[in-house]
Amino acid sequence: MSQYKAPLRDLEFVRNELLGMDSFYASNAQWNEVSNDLSSAILEECAKFCENVLTPLNSVGDEQGCTLKDGKVTTPDGFKEAYQQFVEGGWPSLEAPEEFGGQGLPKSLALAATEMVGTANWSWGMYPGLSRGACHTITEHGTDEQKATYLHKLTDGSWTGTMCLTEPHCGSDLGLLRTKAEPNDDGSYNISGTKIFISSGDHDMAENIVHIVLARLPDAPKGTKGISLFIVPKFNVNADGSVGERNTLECGSLEHKMGIHGNATCVMNFDDAKGYLIGPENRGLNCMFTFMNTARIGTAIQGLAHAELSYQNSLAYAEERLQMRALSGAKAPEKAADPIIVHPDVRRMLLTQKAFSEGGRMLIYYIALFSDISAQAKDDEEKERFENLLAMLTPIAKAFMTETGFEAANLGMQIFGGHGYIAEWGMEQNVRDSRISMLYEGTTGIQSLDLLGRKVIMSGGKLLQDLITPISEFCDNTSDDDMAEFINPLKTLLAEWQTLTEQIGASAMSNPDEVNAACVDYLMYSGYVIYAFLFARSAKVSKVKLAEGTTEQAFYEAKVYLARFYFQRLLPRTASLALTMTSGVENLLDDAVNPF
């Protein structure tokens, strides 16, 4: 069974020392009461809940899974009680607006709770996780009445939410969807159709479930421009806000899947279920992007979560397990063999996991800070600049963090040798749980097309420039000799990144398929460069601390060391990616040859 200790010290480092969140809060009218002491107290309390309540339920969820009987879904033992504790602790409401009963805290702070919950028990965390997306969607697109009806309950956690997009014949291509919405005289709609892969679609943890559902109005245009968005509650809501009659929708079956067994992945059947239009007719997909972007950041965290869990557990194992002697001579001669952590190849696997975990943490809070800054932007120009950064960083974080999270989960398992394949250690569960993250909320391929096609190329390179600018500025402002090992390669990569982009952009002019042929390598390349920037910043901050004198010398030395490891052992992967992404579409698609 895997263990988890919340990385509070690293969260402090990333949030405040690296990104200066504490000073951002202090300088901001809305959050100047969010002191560092308050943040720390909140996170310490959350850490206890995660370590003591959620972690032990992680393997329970995997073993038991969810069950469907007589139309009702039951979650694994302890899930419901843990949710009750979570609600009583006020955890669902951290970032929600105060007018709906929320605590109005910054997203960048609430995200740390999300990270800890997700790392302790990803399947469990998906139940409250989906509610956040539903809240954001209703807050942004709902009427005042809808906000009044749903947001208090979603905020205090008595109700949860879902997002209902996928149908059996359409996932990435939502333009094909068929679920129908027929208008009623009272302004409501009757929703009919089948949705699949609905995470947290039904369960026994909350008194109501608010489904956010994509469907088509009668005579709606074909394709993505004829899709509208609806709120469809499991139980209708009475005029006084109380839970009323059961709506005509139900979970038809639970999927048998590779992992995340503790989360109910439902086939949801809507049979003239009563629903309410949210946002303008036929603009549902645009509204749903609010939900999807929240979910994409949520899924990015999953990459970090599995990398962190894998790292912590394989580190503990590597320090205990005795096997062979170091090639350079016995390191623990008093024991039957050396602990395997002495072997450089084992350390390579540990440091890779650590780099993907800490790199992911830096990226996700970098994004969260932009999200808070953007919400408080002083003018449209500033808002646009930060939204552009978010638009670029969201697909990179989603795909790069989940791909590297899966790699980390596998490396952690590898350190356990054959024991890693056995259920009792929890490492194989971690691999299985992590595997979904590259698929749902848009596969790695879909994120890559979004990044390279819709954003970089369609903006004529402008969005890339917006992303590169702060990195270039950082390089220009870092002239210390002892930072050259980081700054020089980073500068080279920034130039190469732009050249590669121009090269692909030029080929795409004559053949748009070139974008599809290059996109995944391009996204992975971008991810490695952004992590390089963040690790360089981390090294710079740490070197300053070391130079100033600190009682935490070992902590900051490890930071500098990890940055160096990253630059020397992981960043060189860009060399291969640069070659393959520019190798052209002809080696994938040639009308004259059927290669299959």
Add this chain to the structure above:
Amino acid sequence: MSQYKAPLRDLEFVRNELLGMDSFYASNAQWNEVSNDLSSAILEECAKFCENVLTPLNSVGDEQGCTLKDGKVTTPDGFKEAYQQFVEGGWPSLEAPEEFGGQGLPKSLALAATEMVGTANWSWGMYPGLSRGACHTITEHGTDEQKATYLHKLTDGSWTGTMCLTEPHCGSDLGLLRTKAEPNDDGSYNISGTKIFISSGDHDMAENIVHIVLARLPDAPKGTKGISLFIVPKFNVNADGSVGERNTLECGSLEHKMGIHGNATCVMNFDDAKGYLIGPENRGLNCMFTFMNTARIGTAIQGLAHAELSYQNSLAYAEERLQMRALSGAKAPEKAADPIIVHPDVRRMLLTQKAFSEGGRMLIYYIALFSDISAQAKDDEEKERFENLLAMLTPIAKAFMTETGFEAANLGMQIFGGHGYIAEWGMEQNVRDSRISMLYEGTTGIQSLDLLGRKVIMSGGKLLQDLITPISEFCDNTSDDDMAEFINPLKTLLAEWQTLTEQIGASAMSNPDEVNAACVDYLMYSGYVIYAFLFARSAKVSKVKLAEGTTEQAFYEAKVYLARFYFQRLLPRTASLALTMTSGVENLLDDAVNPF
């Protein structure tokens, strides 16, 4: 549920057109009756059995797993009956010597049956698979009496075999093992101890099971030089060869594991079980290497098996699944969307799987042919040359084929999107089943140490030279202009491979840990170069066929195309590996910093 169609055409290509097995058999006294017609007939018959009998049992094995009740292990429904058919068809005896009832066919032919069986149903194939290793070990190291007692029954399949190495506290480091062997007056030994992870350790498919067990004699030297090897049958064997009394050993429990559920992975308890020394006292590990090398090649095939299964099933899905339009314009305008195979990124994932499958197939038969040639070598010098090649290629095949097989299994799943995560499609089972291959029979790290440390460096580079020589000769003999796209990069890589080896060898002189720090990247690099050689050969053979005129133009064009894909999209990974493997041990191990 995954489907499987045996790749008979590709087997014909690799075995005969690429490697010339048919002419090798024809020119060889022992096998000159093994005509191409005979080989084809055998493989076609085997293909039917695999497609019709074993494939449908693949998901059954996963769902049901094995059960242990009252000390007896029961295999999934249909496994026993399929084994009976396998035995009746004479399949266990293809390569076994005729004096023990075998058919005396070349290993390189029998291997094709192993490949098909393993691809159709890996868990099932492990039952007869382990018997082969037991046969080889007894054939090579057993006394005449032992051969007479065990080999006929193992050959005809009425008994099966196992290898019992691992104990709870030792896997990679067998020097730590504790199982004891106490001599009896009658020349037998009493074996006591616990072995774990024993594949096919107990089951209901055969009337007896022959365990090949590592144990220590009293007063044996510590470490690996005090280990002896024993034959320990589940049932004692009567003087007339019939099955006698139950021996005092049993399956204590079955492991709950990530995949290969259809195979019984047993904890085996030996409690003064009667055993018989095989090979010299205290030289058991050397004898066991016969078994381990067989098992390593067997596991290498697993990489190929999962890549092939993944490729076949994801190709079928990609041709059917409609989702989005090609960026370059609709390819199937009459349908609601284009089949996803039109998207270059999907084709990249398909071609990667195909390259790892066909590359693995070329490598494994290349090795099998050397094994046959070595067995028939005309003098010691020739034998040594081929054994050196085998010594180098075994760890490369084991680790590289399983790492790339796992990558392929994941790409196949990725093509299915969210559906890939759902059990019913069989793709997630394929990923789970494949994951063990990088762990058992020596992890990727252990294989890499064996390659770089024990072989390349300890031979002063001689073994590497033996491996490179035929590749260099191929390059020198291939001067056609239209092969330059393959030959030029291959020549560059051969030179780089040697330079890298010298560089690491030199650093290892001052610090032996450098070997451990570089080994996995070095092995992966070596694998990519060897596949490049094989793909270049494949392209050359195909170009000759195309130039001569052929009725199978599409087949050979696809071969040339895949080779080009490999060179442009996969081989560039060597660029990163070259950088990381020479980045030095300091970024992994520095006495002044604790990076964890």
